Amino acid sequence: MAAASFTAAKFLAPVAARSGGERAPPLPAGASSSSFARTLRRGGAHHPRLRTAFAVSSDLLAGNKAAQAAATHPAVTREEALELYEDMVLGRVFEDMCAQMYYRGKMFGFVHLYNGQEAVSTGFIKLLNQADCVVSTYRDHVHALSKGVPARSVMAELFGKATGCCRGQGGSMHMFSAPHNLLGGFAFIGEGIPVATGAAFAAKYRHEVLKESSPDGLDVTMAFFGDGTCNNGQFFECLNMAQLWKLPIVFVVENNLWAIGMSHLRATSDPEIWKKGPSFGMPGVHVDGMDVLKVREVAKEAIERARRGEGPTLVECETYRFRGHSLADPDELRKPDEKTHYAARDPITALKKYIIEQNLATESELKSIEKKIDDVVEEAVEFADASPHPPRSQLLENVFADPKGFGIGPDGTYRCEDPKFTQGTAQV
């Protein structure tokens, strides 16, 4: 069973023990049937694996004996399994509905769908509290849903209606929700990483300087970004500073092997992204991102490390997007056999199979969850359709938090509130 073969203690191996002598256990052939993963491992075989960084494999999907033998103890409880299942199905059905709505003209602009990557969002975000923050990229619908933003708010935002989570002003790529601590939705790749690092800095600052502590530990921030971002300067700058200041952040790389049409292998000198963590002194972990239980195990440890104040972790999730980069992407460069290979590793199908095999729930219970999600998403579309467009007056609102732009006065209130503050100019 996955839980038995994975020991989180390996995360905590001291950075100093970097002799390179001990190599991490190789990935079992059954699990990593992806030829691409094999290419990566072959390419990386020359480099001695550092003790703090190791590859975690998924035994879940392989039908091998070891997995079945160890499968007597499920990794999750029934409630947890159903929660994970529901969240992943919500992500999938929602994104499929987005595609439909886009082709019907209700949604417009740039829309980037998350189909296939649900295990990463669900596996990580479902372990977070309300006070923990999530920072994402333009592929952020499902991160928003996992963090708790209602489906109808997200759908209305995509339709550009006034009832959206950002009142229609952000759009698909800029989902913000202060009550859920979803700090965006950024269009520039790499832009969210420093912002997430800053939110983690704020969490640590609050704990140490302002002395506002929570009984759980530090509030954790999660930064999600892709393989292409890992070649960007800001990524390295933040790995450095996060480790330097031991910030409570988890850097999650959703390596879906493609940055629009640029293959990760064509763009990156060393494609094994998890190895970049140890260069900065933090653990780097590779995990099968199509397996939500595996992701969850790794996430648990990374989040707990951050909460305890031990600093950041870099987690590379090998995953895949079933659709193109965006709805405007003809997706001609990816080979069909690669797509079918990953379609066979669909995280939702895998979890469903696991739940049924482990007798955590019956097929009909899962079907009823799927039906419930269908209803939720349909209702979200109806809600978004029926919602009004933003009023014209909304165009000029919210440029500043300060209502008239005159700043704060000596007594601490906005100057424009002071009845004596006139339109005249200040004289010498």
Added chain:
Amino acid sequence: MRQCPPATRFPSPVPLSASPSAHRDPFPSLQVLAQLAQAPPPAAAAAAAPARTYSAAAKEITVREALNTALDEEMSADPSVFLMGEEVGEYQGAYKISKGLLDKYGPDRVLDTPITEAGFTGIGVGAAYHGLRPIVEFMTFNFSMQAIDHIINSAAKSNYMSAGQISVPIVFRGPNGAAAGVGAQHSQCYAAWYAHVPGLKVLAPYSAEDARGLLKAAIRDPDPVVFLENELLYGESFPVSAEVLDSSFCLPIGKAKIERQGKDVTITAFSKMVGYALQAADILAKEGISAEVINLLSIRPLDRAAINASVRKTNRLVTVEEGFPQHGIGAEICMSVVEDSFEYLDAPVERIAGADVPMPYAANLERMAVPQVDDIVRAAKRACYRAAVPMAATA
């Protein structure tokens, strides 16, 4: 129109120095200034500070002291304010603006960053998203170009993109514009670049009073503020009144100041050029031209009301700025006046700006590339139709 959020009430200011004479000294902040004016070490040197007599005459402080005391007071009043940047801590600030703050507030609140503008500016923005009030110092604003994505896309646009959910109470400050002989990559003026962006407030102080008042207003402000200082002004002294030295003093944003009243021609300027404009006004006065000098203070929001009111009075306008002429501040001011007060103009608007070239290094070329007092005088005379020769392109 959305409601103002409950305004932050700031606690009453904490006396800055714990020196024994503080309770006797009616202006505890001046004690700190006296100490700053001395060479280090500080602390128990209260007795060593020379006794100053506080007569009715105004006290003089440098812009550097003004900024330092403003930072000190705001950090003292609000524990969520912190300073980050290169060399702000142990080096006491690249230009000594943050002198003494590391000792006072510790490394948690005065952070020396690695040389990673994009990274640490983004970290500041993220911290501001999440409830802190960072002050990000750029060693010069030229380096802000490495971080401009965060200033504009993450900071300026966030309140709008999130429909008011995420406000970004951050201050980006540092020296802007030309220094002396530092070459093309260290001399650009960024006022026009940042003032172009909705969602940013852009402030440019001139005197010590402006520096103190505007920096305090910027730190208290709930929006991102770009605070453009000037390296050559840091060492200049200006007289300040007791009100300015009070720790609750702050100036409004979006309001210009009339530095000198006049009736024949309006000269607008900001930052170092205000000093030049005042000198030009003195020269013009000897020739019988009474110039009104407006210190813009706030580039965005621009105090169009003040500029237009002045032009309606004088009917002539000269705009002065240090930066490149094309798409500069003067162009915006001219258009604002054309839109609102066209019938009042008796002469074309004159624009004085830096030369349309990257800043040269040679001292004589640099002098030609930056506006000088003579250029302003000539422009004012042209606006008053007193020049013998029609306008030629200034250097």
